[in-house]
Amino acid sequence: MSSPVPPERARPAPLTLDATRVDATPTVATGPKAGPARRKAAFGPVGPRIGRIPVVDVSPVVEAGRWPAKAAVGEAVPVRATVFREGHDAVGATAVLVGPDGVDRSSARMVDVAPGLDRLEARLVPDAPGAWGLRVEGWSDPYGTWSHDATIKVLAGVDVELMLTEGALLLERAAAAATPTDAASVLTDAAHALRDVSRPHEVRLAAGLSTPVRSALDAHPVRDMVSSSPIYPLVVDRPLALAGAWYEMFPRSVGAGYDASTGTWKSGTLSTAALDLPRIAELGFDVVYLTPIHPIGTTYRKGRNNSLNAVPGDPGSPYAIGSPDGGHDAIEPSLGTFDDFDAFVAEALRLNLEIALDLALQCSPDHPWVTSHPEWFTTRADGRIAYAENPPKKYQDIYPLNFDNDPEGIYVEIRRVLEVWINHGVTAFRVDNPHTKPLPFWERLLADVRATHPDVIFLSEAFTRPAMMMALARIGFHQSYTYFTWRTTKVELEEYLSEVSGEQGSWLRPSFWPTTHDILPPHLQSGGIAGFAVRAVLAALGAPTWGIYSGYELVENVPRPGVEEQIDNEKYEFRPRDWSLGDDLGIATLVRRLNEIRRAHPALRQLRNLSVHPTTDDALLCFSRRLDAEHSPTGVEDVVVVVVNLDPRAGHTGVVHLDLAALGREPDAALIAHDVLSGETYAWGSDVFVSLDPVVRCAHVVQIGPR
Numbered sequence: 001m002s003s004p005v006p007p008e009r010a011r012p013a014p015l016t017l018d019a020t021r022v023d024a025t026p027t028v029a030t031g032p033k034a035g036p037a038r039r040k041a042a043f044g045p046v047g048p049r050i051g052r053i054p055v056v057d058v059s060p061v062v063e064a065g066r067w068p069a070k071a072a073v074g075e076a077v078p079v080r081a082t083v084f085r086e087g088h089d090a091v092g093a094t095a096v097l098v099g100p101d102g103v104d105r106s107s108a109r110m111v112d113v114a115p116g117l118d119r120l121e122a123r124l125v126p127d128a129p130g131a132w133g134l135r136v137e138g139w140s141d142p143y144g145t146w147s148h149d150a151t152i153k154v155l156a157g158v159d160v161e162l163m164l165t166e167g168a169l170l171l172e173r174a175a176a177a178a179t180p181t182d183a184a185s186v187l188t189d190a191a192h193a194l195r196d197v198s199r200p201h202e203v204r205l206a207a208g209l210s211t212p213v214r215s216a217l218d219a220h221p222v223r224d225m226v227s228s229s230p231i232y233p234l235v236v237d238r239p240l241a242l243a244g245a246w247y248e249m250f251p252r253s254v255g256a257g258y259d260a261s262t263g264t265w266k267s268g269t270l271s272t273a274a275l276d277l278p279r280i281a282e283l284g285f286d287v288v289y290l291t292p293i294h295p296i297g298t299t300y301r302k303g304r305n306n307s308l309n310a311v312p313g314d315p316g317s318p319y320a321i322g323s324p325d326g327g328h329d330a331i332e333p334s335l336g337t338f339d340d341f342d343a344f345v346a347e348a349l350r351l352n353l354e355i356a357l358d359l360a361l362q363c364s365p366d367h368p369w370v371t372s373h374p375e376w377f378t379t380r381a382d383g384r385i386a387y388a389e390n391p392p393k394k395y396q397d398i399y400p401l402n403f404d405n406d407p408e409g410i411y412v413e414i415r416r417v418l419e420v421w422i423n424h425g426v427t428a429f430r431v432d433n434p435h436t437k438p439l440p441f442w443e444r445l446l447a448d449v450r451a452t453h454p455d456v457i458f459l460s461e462a463f464t465r466p467a468m469m470m471a472l473a474r475i476g477f478h479q480s481y482t483y484f485t486w487r488t489t490k491v492e493l494e495e496y497l498s499e500v501s502g503e504q505g506s507w508l509r510p511s512f513w514p515t516t517h518d519i520l521p522p523h524l525q526s527g528g529i530a531g532f533a534v535r536a537v538l539a540a541l542g543a544p545t546w547g548i549y550s551g552y553e554l555v556e557n558v559p560r561p562g563v564e565e566q567i568d569n570e571k572y573e574f575r576p577r578d579w580s581l582g583d584d585l586g587i588a589t590l591v592r593r594l595n596e597i598r599r600a601h602p603a604l605r606q607l608r609n610l611s612v613h614p615t616t617d618d619a620l621l622c623f624s625r626r627l628d629a630e631h632s633p634t635g636v637e638d639v640v641v642v643v644v645n646l647d648p649r650a651g652h653t654g655v656v657h658l659d660l661a662a663l664g665r666e667p668d669a670a671l672i673a674h675d676v677l678s679g680e681t682y683a684w685g686s687d688v689f690v691s692l693d694p695v696v697r698c699a700h701v702v703q704i705g706p707r
Helices: 035-042 142-156 160-177 183-194 203-209 211-219 270-274 277-282 338-350 367-374 407-424 438-451 467-472 489-499 522-526 527-542 585-598
Strands: 055-059 069-072 076-082 091-100 104-109 113-114 119-124 130-140 225-230 233-236 244-249 257-259 264-266 288-289 356-359 389-392 393-395 428-432 459-463 479-483 508-511 545-549 610-613 621-627 636-644 652-657 671-675 683-684 687-692 699-704
Touching: 035 160, 076 091, 091 119, 104 119, 119 621, 142 160, 142 203, 160 203, 160 211, 183 203, 183 211, 225 610, 270 338, 270 671, 277 338, 288 428, 338 356, 338 479, 407 489, 438 467, 459 467, 467 479, 489 522, 489 527, 489 610, 489 621, 508 527, 522 527, 527 545, 527 585, 527 699, 636 687, 683 699, 687 699
Parallel strands: 069 233, 244 288, 244 545, 288 356, 356 428, 428 459, 459 479, 479 508, 508 545
Antiparallel strands: 055 076, 076 119, 091 104, 091 130, 113 119, 130 225, 130 233, 257 264, 389 393, 610 621, 621 636, 636 699, 652 687, 671 683, 671 699
16 A cells, blocks of 8 residues: 655646647547536546645746747756645745756746735746756745744734744744754744744744744745746757857958959858958857858859849849759768868867858759759749749749648758768858748747757748747747847837846757847947948847847948848858957947947846846936856856946946846845946946947946945
């Protein structure tokens, strides 16, 4: 005969849902012999679905556990739940992380973050990649109930000895269960004091309510009626999936040269591109992202500035992939060979850089797949293969893939292609326009690669509607481009920073880019050097992952008329750069310093720790990031406040109203504020006067000194 499981050790089964059923509840017998109650149960819950101490609205949870929430090694994950009970007795809650082996790894007592709403929170830090789980345990808090009631009754002279005796019994029970001898000693001494009738009853009560007693019971609470939520899935990735700095380059432009005597261009190569890697590493980047390096088709090749008429020597768009030299598993001959690529990767690794490759699932009319697998494309009524269109735009040099005619065949081939590049050292893929491909394809592919190569990261370039962007994140993309590029006003940025660092951060990790090779937003076309500086600060400090497109350091801001992209776009021509021209602009120096600051401050490499602070000027934006000492890899609290002048054309002054509680400080605290951009130190309080001239400095990036 088995003994019952003690409430303290009760563990729920993992949450398992059958996605093919609407209610995802256990089936029960139905049919002519099944009674009415049994037939009814088939359409609703079987048995109670709520614990003795209710635990509801647990987060982070994605679609009730349909997909795992996201976390990264070293990330302080905010676990929240609503926990309550009947009557007036106190309740507590514990957040628990369950490791990939099914064993509880860490736990923390939750604290009230919304008084009156029963919303509790704790932060936990996973320490290894894998398929984790989380749950919340709600419990009756007898000490919380006793401390509340005893304070009222004893001071009122009601049931004095009874309340003190009950307190002593409770502390003796807690002492017996406390593992550390110092905690047990504190609790035992307090129990003796509660029983000491020679002392005034106020003194005896104070002993049971002392700070050491409360601290001991915070660490070792008495938990009755423990009731657990289900275990919800949490996928934990390596740190780079959450935080990193990316640099985009077209390898063919690095080392490219024009021969005026012949009027022809010579392409840069992977070998010449490797010569630029030390500069990129010195700027503090973590990832070098290469636009497609595959053979480029010649049929309907685009010329300069997207012209329909290419002239001899025009290199074509690298997104028109495929020629007689090969397809997605090959290298454009003018760039070099796989030996050259391997040498490029080796040099990057020597400099502590990782390589990301553009994954653009589309083909030129010359791609080998067009002849070997015509069923992978859409054939129109006139018998021709359909080229890409986004009316009124036409892309005659690109054939989109059709994933419905032979889904298994096309999946197997693309999975093979990925394996080729992973085997050659690619550890990340920037996926071009994933929102134009079926979601089931991505869900399967991402899960498959994760199973065999869990360190490989996928960045979604999905500038699209919110529903699709969110769905791509939920089904497995590690990171996503965002709407940051078009958020420019104080109100827009306050709302967007709060959005991406809030609950949404449980499934979508934002990657902030001021520009890309496709996008030159209007505010950078006219904002000058200061505009580029402002957006660099916002991108680098507003999200743990950010990136720039090559040439940002040179303030390349001239648009092609009528569109939000650069003139003489690098997609259609060689664009070698003289980096010495940027020495006087200061953007490269700023980018380097921002990446240094990010590496020095672990709070800036977190996502779900941002607070917005109000200011009195519509051009002044203020936000902060804070990481507690117990969650920091350095063991030291890290608090950073950022104040930015969003107007690149004029200086602005105003008052920043700091929420000191969000900074972990008391309401009247005096702050030592060290600006890590300028090196200056200020004395700050809750209301701070700020004056920022974009010509001199566009931002304060302030480290708050220790308490």
